[in-house]
Amino acid sequence: QRKKMTFTYKLDDANPDDMNMRERAFDRMPMREMRKRDRRNTENFNFENTNKDGVVTRVNFHVSDISDDDLKRMPYVEGPKFEISDFNLVPQFSSGKVLLMFNMPSKAASEITLSDSQGKTLWTEKSVSSVFSKSFAMGLNGVYYLKVRQGKNIAIKKIMKEE
Numbered sequence: 407q408r409k410k411m412t413f414t415y416k417l418d419d420a421n422p423d424d425m426n427m428r429e430r431a432f433d434r435m436p437m438r439e440m441r442k443r444d445r446r447n448t449e450n451f452n453f454e455n456t457n458k459d460g461v462v463t464r465v466n467f468h469v470s471d472i473s474d475d476d477l478k479r480m481p482y483v484e485g486p487k488f489e490i491s492d493f494n495l496v497p498q499f500s501s502g503k504v505l506l507m508f509n510m511p512s513k514a515a516s517e518i519t520l521s522d523s524q525g526k527t528l529w530t531e532k533s534v535s536s537v538f539s540k541s542f543a544m545g546l547n548g549v550y551y552l553k554v555r556q557g558k559n560i561a562i563k564k565i566m567k568e569e
Contacts, residue, residue, distance in 0.1 A: 447471045447489075455499040465497045468566040472551065476564060480525065480551065485560040493563070504544045506552075510536045516556040523549040 448470040455463045493508040519530045554561040
C-alpha cells in the first residue's frame with residue numbers, strides 16, 4: 407500500500423515579500439519495499455589517514471551490484487551471474503595505490519577486468535586461484551566497473567571512488 411506525502415518548501419530565489427511557497431506531493435513506498443529496492447548488495451569503505459605533518463587524506467569507496475541501466479551501457483555482457491565474496495578495497499596512502507581483494511566461488515581460471523565509466527579497460531588480470539589480490543593505481547574520482555569472468559559465469563561490481 408502506497409501513501410502520499412506532501413512537502414511545502416520555499417525556493418531559494420523566492421522573493422521574501424511574497425513567500426513564494428510551493429507544494430509537491432510524493433508517492434511514498436512502504437519502508438520495507440524501499441529497503442529492498444535500494445539495497446543492491448552494497449558496501450561502503452571509508453578511510454582517513456593523517457600524515458606526519460598533520461595533513462588528512464580521506465578516500466571513500468561505494469561498491470554495489472550494477473543496475474540494469476549500467477548493464478545496458480556496457481559492451482556485450484552475457485552469462486549466468488555468480489557472487490564474489492569478502493570484497494575489500496584498501497587505499498595504500500604512502501604509495502597512492504589501492505589494494506583490491508576478494509574471493510571467488512571456485513579455483514577455475516578467471517579473467518578480472520577493471521574499466522572506467524567510459525568503458526576503457528584500465529587493466530586485465532588472469533587468475534587460477536579462488537582468492538584474488540592486486541595493488542594498482544586508481545587515479546581520479548569517478549565510477550569504475552570490475553568484471554570477473556569464470557568460464558561462462560560473470561560477476562560485475564560498480565565502484566564509486568571519492569576523495
